[in-house]
Amino acid sequence: MVIRNICCIGAGYVGGPTMAVIAYKCSDIKVTVVDVDETRIKAWNDEDISNIPIYEPGLEDIVAEARGRNLFFSTDVEKAIDEAEMIFISVNTPTKTYGLGKGKAADLKYIELCARQIASVAKTDKIVVEKSTLPVRTAEAIKSILDNTGNGVKFQILSNPEFLAEGTAVQDLLNPDRVLIGGEADEDGYVAISALVDVYANWVNREKILTTNVWSSELSKLTANAFLAQRVSSINAMSELCEQTGADVNEVAKAIGMDSRIGSKFLKASVGFGGSCFQKDILNLVYIAKSYGLNEVADYWEQVIKMNDHQKRRFASNIVKTLYNTVSGKKIVFLGWAFKKDTNDTRESAAIYVADDLLNEEANIAVYDPKVSEQKVLADLNYLGTRSSEVNEERVIVSEDPYEACKDAYAVAVLTEWDEFKTYDWRRIYDNMKKPAFVFDGRNILDGEELRRIGFVFKSVGV
Ligand code: NAD
Numbered sequence: 307m308v309i310r311n312i313c314c315i316g317a318g319y320v321g322g323p324t325m326a327v328i329a330y331k332c333s334d335i336k337v338t339v340v341d342v343d344e345t346r347i348k349a350w351n352d353e354d355i356s357n358i359p360i361y362e363p364g365l366e367d368i369v370a371e372a373r374g375r376n377l378f379f380s381t382d383v384e385k386a387i388d389e390a391e392m393i394f395i396s397v398n399t400p401t402k403t404y405g406l407g408k409g410k411a412a413d414l415k416y417i418e419l420c421a422r423q424i425a426s427v428a429k430t431d432k433i434v435v436e437k438s439t440l441p442v443r444t445a446e447a448i449k450s451i452l453d454n455t456g457n458g459v460k461f462q463i464l465s466n467p468e469f470l471a472e473g474t475a476v477q478d479l480l481n482p483d484r485v486l487i488g489g490e491a492d493e494d495g496y497v498a499i500s501a502l503v504d505v506y507a508n509w510v511n512r513e514k515i516l517t518t519n520v521w522s523s524e525l526s527k528l529t530a531n532a533f534l535a536q537r538v539s540s541i542n543a544m545s546e547l548c549e550q551t552g553a554d555v556n557e558v559a560k561a562i563g564m565d566s567r568i569g570s571k572f573l574k575a576s577v578g579f580g581g582s583c584f585q586k587d588i589l590n591l592v593y594i595a596k597s598y599g600l601n602e603v604a605d606y607w608e609q610v611i612k613m614n615d616h617q618k619r620r621f622a623s624n625i626v627k628t629l630y631n632t633v634s635g636k637k638i639v640f641l642g643w644a645f646k647k648d649t650n651d652t653r654e655s656a657a658i659y660v661a662d663d664l665l666n667e668e669a670n671i672a673v674y675d676p677k678v679s680e681q682k683v684l685a686d687l688n689y690l691g692t693r694s695s696e697v698n699e700e701r702v703i704v705s706e707d708p709y710e711a712c713k714d715a716y717a718v719a720v721l722t723e724w725d726e727f728k729t730y731d732w733r734r735i736y737d738n739m740k741k742p743a744f745v746f747d748g749r750n751i752l753d754g755e756e757l758r759r760i761g762f763v764f765k766s767v768g769v
């Protein structure tokens with residue numbers, strides 16, 4: 307079976323870049339990305355390519371090449387479903403904020419809506435691909451909805467989780483470590499699997515395309531994120547011990563990372579991991595384990611989250627302690643608000659929680675991030691509901707100029723590892739700050755020795 311027409315429901319951080327790369331690499335496949343969010347679709351279609359809604363290095367060029375040729379963005383979900391042979395579901399699957407499983411389980415309401423819409427619209431057989439990260443055995447629920455509410459056409463469900471990381475999405479999509487496709491182990495299942503394998507084989511070596519049963523594929527995605535997040539929590543746990551013992555976490559990470567069994571990646575101590583995936587997917591794993599009565603398994607993974615919460619809180623309280631136990635009325639500058647560099651995404655960013663703790667201590671916060679707007683910063687804080695939006699607006703300012711932000715500040719805190727922070731004129735910053743001038747490097751990116759020479763009191767994580 308040869309695929310000529312693909313639809314993707316969800317034009318977010320995964321659907322947008324993933325489909326842009328498929329269209330870019332497969333010029334004979336028409337790819338339509340649909341979303342209910344009109345503003346987002348409008349931005350994807352903006353004539354000025356720099357206005358596309360997601361910032362990822364290299365994405366503008368890919369979209370510019372494919373858009374209008376075989377890549378389309380639309381709000382007409384039904385038309386796109388009707389025309390496609392293969393439909394990717396790439397909608398959000400946040401942690402439930404209500405009812406059973408509140409605070410842990412994945413909220414699958416958007417997935418169910420998609421399944422029902424596909425079932426009601428489809429007049430020809432379809433391959434439905436789970437691109438969203440889903441709890442193991444979700445395909446069963448999707449199949450049940452499709453088969454029981456559809457128009458008698460046949461559906462095949464594939465699981466094809468996405469492993470891209472934000473900030474490197476385009477490179478990850480162009481050169482993936484692997485592509486994972488799970489499907490049913492019968493003849494129709496094999497036909498569907500090989501149709502999707504053939505799409506990826508346009509640019510990915512077939513040896514890197516793994517095929518498995520659906521449940522292994524669904525569970526592998528949660529497992530991969532749990533293992534990655536666990537490494538960050540493990541090194542962050544050691545960072546606290548380093549601070550007490552005179553060891554240097556950067557040296558420890560280098561020493562253990564050179565063991566080829568451990569490997570050097572994902573060992574950077576930090577203010578704590580953020581992003582839309584790690585916490586949500588581990589909580590989901592914890593919920594699934596508990597629902598099977600596997601309490602020890604659940605507790606084991608939950609500790610990764612607890613360690614991360616501790617690391618964020620510890621960073622904030624260290625600022626308060628160092629500033630003579632009070633930050634009340636003091637201006638503290640946040641360099642960076644995004645959850646990592648090279649993205650405009652702020653979901654679950656450590657910066658939000660550190661700011662919330664410091665605002666509880668009555669600090670004034672000035673934020674500078676090269677890709678995050680004032681509106682987003684305030685929305686993130688308001689979402690927590692810790693205090694009124696008026697108070698947040700009063701106490702938090704977002705600056706477009708880092709030097710302006712640092713003027714008259716008591717302390718600068720680095721929350722995101724944007725490269726540009728390393729190139730600043732730190733003497734100029736020092737001259738304009740209150741003394742003693744403090745820098746808290748939550749990403750271990752600045753040259754501490756140089757900053758101390760200038761006169762700063764410099765603190766990093768795990769040193
Ligand atoms: P996102 O919130 O950026 O995008 C999801 C989009 O789906 C939104 O624009 C929303 O309007 C749209 N949507 C929701 N319901 C819809 C419906 N019924 N019809 C049409 N559009 C609908 O989310 P994301 O970051 O792209 O994540 C999507 C999925 O991919 C999640 O399951 C996530 O866990 C997974 N994932 C994310 C990443 C990542 O780095 N962000 C990486 C791998 C996997």
Ligand code: UDX
Nearest residue numbers: 468469470471472572573574576579580581583645646
């Ligand atoms: C993650 C997975 O890496 C990706 O495979 C999956 O598809 C989605 O979730 P993402 O959340 O986009 O990707 O970014 P990632 O690079 O994993 O970083 C997550 C968080 O961990 C960031 O806040 C980052 O700063 C932090 N981190 C990462 C560290 O603190 N130290 C590290 O060594 C690595």
